[in-house]
Amino acid sequence: MSDTHAQTVGYVRDTMIDEQPAPVGQTGAVKWIRENLFSGVINTLLTVISLYVIWVVVSHLYPWLANSIWDAGSLTECREIRDATVGPDAPAACFAVITDRWQQLVFGFYPPEHYWRPVVALLVFLAAIAPVLFQGIPRRALWLSAAAPFVLFALLWGGSIWGPVAVALGFVIGFVVYRVLLPLAGNLAAVLGAIIVPLLYWLFLAGPLAGALTSVAPIGLEYVQSKDFGGFTLSVVIGVSAIILSLPLGILLALGRQSNLFIINKISVAFIEVIRGVPLIVWLFTASLLLNYFLPPGTNFDLMLRVIIMVTLFSAAYIAEVVRGGLAALPKGQYEGASSLGLDYWQSMRLIILPQALKISIPGIVNTFIGLFKDTTLVVFIGLLDPIGLSNAIRASTDWNGVYWELFVFIGLMFFIACFSMGRYSLYLEKKLQREHR
Structure with a gap:
């Protein structure tokens, strides 16, 4: 029995072969390049043309950026610095204009003395928009989102603080009118009241109210037109x-x-x-x-x-x-x-x-x-x-x-x-x- 088995089976493996890495051409960057850049004649031709265009753009753009000048008072001074450092015919970007005029x-x-106000306004806006855009922020932060438009107006334009407060009061009045009319007159009447009453308030009462509060407590920032x-x-x-x-x-x-x-x-x-x-x-x-x-x-x-x-x-x-x-x-x-x-x-x-x-x-x-x-x-x-x-x-x-x-x-x-x-x-x-x- 054993002799017959030995004659019919040429080789019996008694140990496992160690795992071998895949061929280089079938994994990693080489595989990605073959599949995406050189998968066919047309793809190869387009890849070569694209590489040539990229090389032409980079070869012209890189010297212009590498020789850029950031510290000069005028374009003439930029050119003088370029001539003294890299030569009169060398390409060089004069980014000194950004350094001089970025403000x-x-x-x-x-007004330069009030540059801090737009910066603070941007920070307030980002903080106010975050609860609207991202879910993990506590919902209590939505109060900041509601107050942000009036805070931003007060920061950017300035003037009396009572103007934005008087305008914000109109929205509070509209909300109160809606809640009062909803159980009494229904949804449509509540919506109309929440629109009409604040409009009348803003047209006839908001301005005099803001003026009266300003005369009593003139609080605010310098007005910017x-x-x-x-x-x-x-x-x-x-x-x-x-x-x-x-x-x-x-x-x-x-x-x-x-x-x-x-x-x-x-x-x-x-x-x-x-x-x-x-x-x-x-x-x-x-x-x-x-x-x-x-x-x-x-x-x-x-x-x-x-x-x-x-x-x-x-x-x-x-x-x-x-x-x-x-x-x-x-x-x-x-x-x-x-x-x-x-x-x-x-x-x-x-x-x-x-x-x-x-x-x-x-x-x-x-x-x-x-x-x-x-x-x-x-x-x-x-x-x-x-x-x-x-x-x-x-x-x-x-x-x-x-x-x-x-x-x-x-x-x-x-x-x-x-x-x-x-x-x-x-x-x-x-x-x-x-x-x-x-």
Whole structure:
């Protein structure tokens, strides 16, 4: 038996072979390069062309950055330093213009002794927006979010502290009116009262109340006019204000366009189509020039406020269409399920429909916000000095006449940081909601 077995089995292994590493070409960086860069003839050709383009760009850009000059008082001095160090024909970036004028690019004509106020305002804004953006922060911090707009106004513009306090009191009055009317007259009457009563208060009582409190206790900061705003401070104020205000307005317009009420539907459609059908620059010129013709003589309507209103309305029209797309993407069963639970219209929208529609609409909403923030540079055409406008003013001076790329690199980098941050938060929020959905 054993002889037959020995003749039929040539080799019997009695020990295990040690684990061997995979071939170099099948793991790690080599595998990734083969699969992604040289997986075929066309991919290989495109890789070679791309590497050549990158080499050409880097070979020209690197010397310009490596020889950059940061300490000089003018473009002429920059060139003298370049000639003495790397030669007259060598490329060298004159970033000394950023060192010399960065305060102007960031703060515009804001009084230098009050630079701390925009900085503190930015910190307050970041602290106030954190409870809205991130879930782990205690909900009590939302009180800071509610108070932040009035604190930011007091910091940036200054003046008597009682003005923002009187305006904030109007929202408190509206909330009290809503809570009082809700059990007595129903939801619709409570909402109308919460809108009409504060409007009457702001029109007729807020100003005299603020003036009376100021005469009794003149507390506040030095007033800074809107014309002194500029640079990135101006872009951030306009952009952030329009973003925060346009989102709820855009949601209401989207709901109005989906509404079965004839008047509400047609007004929403007309507003959205008219606003979206005209370029933003035309609306900015309207805010700057034409709006004054429709105001009573002697009315002083701040230009920055007019721009914020127009940019908000423009952004809201686009947000409305993005949200409407999210509402249309929901299955009809979601609406029917909300009705089967006995929820009224606003309850179903708040608890079931809008959370899902906004989740679907996150990429489009953030994309609109990014475009809106970049479009704040258009205000240069109506006389407000954003970073682009200030770069033109800086280049008009005799010291820095001839500087171009250095200013635009700095401005582009600042806008990139802000827009990239919004994009990354959008990705974070999408992934977070996907995990929660699972």
